[in-house]
Amino acid sequence: MKLYPVVMAGGSGTRFWPLSRVRRPKQFLPLSSAKPLLLETLARLKGLATPAQTYVVCGPVHAALVRRMARSLPSGNVLVEPVARNTAPAIALASWVIATRDPDAVLAVLPSDHHVADAAGFRAVLQQAAKVARAGDLVTVGIQPTRAESGYGYIRLGAPLGAGVFRVQAFVEKPDPVTAAQYVSSKEYLWNGGIFVFTARAMQEAFARHLPQVAEAMERLAPRIGTRSFAQALARAFPRLPSVSVDYGVMEKARNIAVVRGDFGWSDVGSFAAIPEVRPTDADGNVVVGAATLVLDSAGCVVLGDGRTLAVLGMRDTVVVDAGDAVLVIPKERSQDVRQIVEALRLRRLTRSL
Amino acid sequence: MKLYPVVMAGGSGTRFWPLSRVRRPKQFLPLSSAKPLLLETLARLKGLATPAQTYVVCGPVHAALVRRMARSLPSGNVLVEPVARNTAPAIALASWVIATRDPDAVLAVLPSDHHVADAAGFRAVLQQAAKVARAGDLVTVGIQPTRAESGYGYIRLGAPLGAGVFRVQAFVEKPDPVTAAQYVSSKEYLWNGGIFVFTARAMQEAFARHLPQVAEAMERLAPRIGTRSFAQALARAFPRLPSVSVDYGVMEKARNIAVVRGDFGWSDVGSFAAIPEVRPTDADGNVVVGAATLVLDSAGCVVLGDGRTLAVLGMRDTVVVDAGDAVLVIPKERSQDVRQIVEALRLRRLTRSL
Numbered sequence: 001m002k003l004y005p006v007v008m009a010g011g012s013g014t015r016f017w018p019l020s021r022v023r024r025p026k027q028f029l030p031l032s033s034a035k036p037l038l039l040e041t042l043a044r045l046k047g048l049a050t051p052a053q054t055y056v057v058c059g060p061v062h063a064a065l066v067r068r069m070a071r072s073l074p075s076g077n078v079l080v081e082p083v084a085r086n087t088a089p090a091i092a093l094a095s096w097v098i099a100t101r102d103p104d105a106v107l108a109v110l111p112s113d114h115h116v117a118d119a120a121g122f123r124a125v126l127q128q129a130a131k132v133a134r135a136g137d138l139v140t141v142g143i144q145p146t147r148a149e150s151g152y153g154y155i156r157l158g159a160p161l162g163a164g165v166f167r168v169q170a171f172v173e174k175p176d177p178v179t180a181a182q183y184v185s186s187k188e189y190l191w192n193g194g195i196f197v198f199t200a201r202a203m204q205e206a207f208a209r210h211l212p213q214v215a216e217a218m219e220r221l222a223p224r225i226g227t228r229s230f231a232q233a234l235a236r237a238f239p240r241l242p243s244v245s246v247d248y249g250v251m252e253k254a255r256n257i258a259v260v261r262g263d264f265g266w267s268d269v270g271s272f273a274a275i276p277e278v279r280p281t282d283a284d285g286n287v288v289v290g291a292a293t294l295v296l297d298s299a300g301c302v303v304l305g306d307g308r309t310l311a312v313l314g315m316r317d318t319v320v321v322d323a324g325d326a327v328l329v330i331p332k333e334r335s336q337d338v339r340q341i342v343e344a345l346r347l348r349r350l351t352r353s354l
Numbered sequence: 355m356k357l358y359p360v361v362m363a364g365g366s367g368t369r370f371w372p373l374s375r376v377r378r379p380k381q382f383l384p385l386s387s388a389k390p391l392l393l394e395t396l397a398r399l400k401g402l403a404t405p406a407q408t409y410v411v412c413g414p415v416h417a418a419l420v421r422r423m424a425r426s427l428p429s430g431n432v433l434v435e436p437v438a439r440n441t442a443p444a445i446a447l448a449s450w451v452i453a454t455r456d457p458d459a460v461l462a463v464l465p466s467d468h469h470v471a472d473a474a475g476f477r478a479v480l481q482q483a484a485k486v487a488r489a490g491d492l493v494t495v496g497i498q499p500t501r502a503e504s505g506y507g508y509i510r511l512g513a514p515l516g517a518g519v520f521r522v523q524a525f526v527e528k529p530d531p532v533t534a535a536q537y538v539s540s541k542e543y544l545w546n547g548g549i550f551v552f553t554a555r556a557m558q559e560a561f562a563r564h565l566p567q568v569a570e571a572m573e574r575l576a577p578r579i580g581t582r583s584f585a586q587a588l589a590r591a592f593p594r595l596p597s598v599s600v601d602y603g604v605m606e607k608a609r610n611i612a613v614v615r616g617d618f619g620w621s622d623v624g625s626f627a628a629i630p631e632v633r634p635t636d637a638d639g640n641v642v643v644g645a646a647t648l649v650l651d652s653a654g655c656v657v658l659g660d661g662r663t664l665a666v667l668g669m670r671d672t673v674v675v676d677a678g679d680a681v682l683v684i685p686k687e688r689s690q691d692v693r694q695i696v697e698a699l700r701l702r703r704l705t706r707s708l
Contacts, residue, residue, distance in 0.1 A: 018663065018665070292704050292706075292707075294695065294698055294699060294702070294704070296694060296695065296698060305681075308679055308680060308681065308707075309372065309679065309680035309681070309699065309704060309706065309707040310680070310681045311372070311680070311681070311682050311683070311684075311695045311698075311699070312682075312683045312684070313683075313684045313688060313691055313692075313694060313695055314684055314685045314688040314691065315672075315683060315684070315685065318669075318683070320681075320683050322681050325662055325663065326662060326663035326664070326665070327662065327663070327664045327665070327674075327676055327681055328665050328666075329665070329666045329667075329669060329672070329674050329683055330665075330666070330667045330668055330669070331668045331669065334667060334668040337667055337668065338667075340650060340667065341648065341650065341665045341667055344648055344650060344665075345648065345663065345665070348648070350646050350648070350663060352646075352663065353646075353662075353663040
């Protein structure tokens with residue numbers, strides 16, 4: 001039973017504006033290193049699966065970019081969602097396509113835009129999850145919390161199934177900070193990092209039971225997989241599918257759910273405030289990027305230049321980003337509010353840099 | 355006795371980097387309005403003197419720029435200092451050149467890079483100073499202080515000579531903040547704004563007495579003024595003159611010094627922190643410049659864009675400047691430290707944007 005990584009690259013966030021744009025969202029940005037997060041994600045799979053076994057799911061706007069970036073992948077392994085319908089339809093698409101190729105396939109669904117410090121540890125956890133999945137469970141990887149984060153969903157652990165493997169008692173929405181602190185101190189919760197491992201067969205059955213509309217649409221499309229008419233048929237069928245996450249549509253409803261604990265220096269790189277978690281900092285805790293970026297007498301800043309002269313002096317905990325055609329300055333603790341800027345630029349029709 | 359304004363445009367500061375550059379220092383920047391400070395200064399003279407009576411002194415690097423900007427001035431009214439020798443030699447040059455044209459000339463030496471809110475009040479004070487100067491005194495205009503500023507030189511008032519006119523008891527160097535507060539509350543001090551009004555004759559005599567080396571050099575050059583060989587002779591003589599300010603070299607030593615009080619909304623536009631004194635602010639005290647500059651939920655900021663998208667959110671009392679090829683972020687209270695950045699860029703050989 002071979003492992004097929006499926007990298008989910010359909011996201012279209014605005015929290016990294018002005019670096020992220022409609023045509024170049026977060027997963028295509030070199031946020032954690034000089035390489036885009038998507039390529040870091042693919043590089044992390046080395047030793048776990050061959051490029052021929054590795055798939056990327058993305059939107060039509062980004063398909064060409066993915067093929068250009070991920071040259072090692074066969075072109076047919078870039079699966080294009082005709083429209084964005086959240087993660088459940090995208091995972092169904094991957095499950096049916098890969099099952100056609102290998103009925104015994106084990107899939108590992110992975111976000112394309114997260115950071116992992118310990119790639120070997122990450123691969124070991126995926127191997128362990130694949131072993132559990134081969135028995136028919138839908139397996140999620142739960143991340144060992146390192147702080148009382150209220151920005152993530154949590155997984156409540158149930159009965160132990162083995163070393164670091166548990167039944168899932170519940171998927172829990174983002175808690176308030178007090179509840180988050182309770183979750184972490186109880187040691188009964190892990191972070192939901194959006195990593196899922198399962199056999200194609202088990203996921204197809206779960207769709208048939210919990211999202212039958214999606215399963216039926218995929219069954220009707222299945223005979224065309226690998227033929228010239230598949231893309232066109234998919235383009236007709238996909239927009240009618242419900243927009244729903246795999247967490248909500250499948251995982252929270254299914255019974256055969258297990259969780260494998262993972263602790264491999266994970267970050268979802270959720271905003272500019274997370275950059276110091278994934279990039280080297282100087283002695284004052286500044287992240288300084290750019291050949292002509294100068295940061296003097298400052299601390300806790302994230303200063304990302306694009307090669308032009310960018311000078312910061314006397315600042316504390318401030319994000320400064322020069323994207324070439326647009327510049328952002330915002331307190332680090334307000335990094336999430338970059339969205340407000342994007343909204344305001346739209347309202348004022350300053351859309352050139354969106 | 356006609357009035358000849360002499361606008362001093364030889365400055366080469368770095369406090370407005372990245373807007374100011376070696377080839378385009380402060381006086382050529384549109385800091386107080388959409389017009390460069392030099393042009394605002396010239397416009398302020400309308401009604402006081404014709405363009406034919408108006409002179410600008412500048413360095414050789416900027417002569418072409420001055421002639422291009424100040425088109426209304428006769429080309430010969432742009433006096434070029436071959437090298438920078440502070441204000442005394444520059445004022446001697448203007449005095450001897452203008453005396454050759456009009457032996458009864460009254461000169462008004464004016465900085466090119468200051469802001470005046472009340473131009474009519476400014477002209478009235480210069481008229482009054484010219485009247486005093488016609489009697490043979492060297493007259494300075496003392497600015498009515500509006501705060502205990504420790505960044506300016508002060509003029510200590512002596513015996514009154516008329517309404518708002520006094521003998522000068524002393525020119526005082528920049529005081530510490532406590533002394534500055536005492537000066538202002540005593541009402542015996544005015545700010546030294548670098549404005550001087552005098553007859554060419556009186557200034558020539560003052561040079562002969564207090565800076566004889568300068569006077570002798572100018573006397574030797576005088577026969578060539580207006581001839582083709584003047585520039586070359588000046589280029590040989592000028593570098594040998596002492597580098598000294600007119601304040602130190604002449605005004606502090608002479609006896610016949612008077613001061614006229616001026617109160618016309620003056621600012622020396624000393625750094626980015628002074629921009630809110632001379633530019634309209636929004637309801638939160640921000641100065642926002644640029645067609646695609648967006649400032650949200652911020653107060654007391656100076657945000658100067660160049661047309662590119664520049665977004666600032668959640669900042670307090672911060673200066674953000676985009677000069678096209680270089681970006682600056684600095685707390686407003688540290689605006690003076692822009693010089694440190696210029697020094698650091700030099701050290702790192704990032705001189706492209708200097």
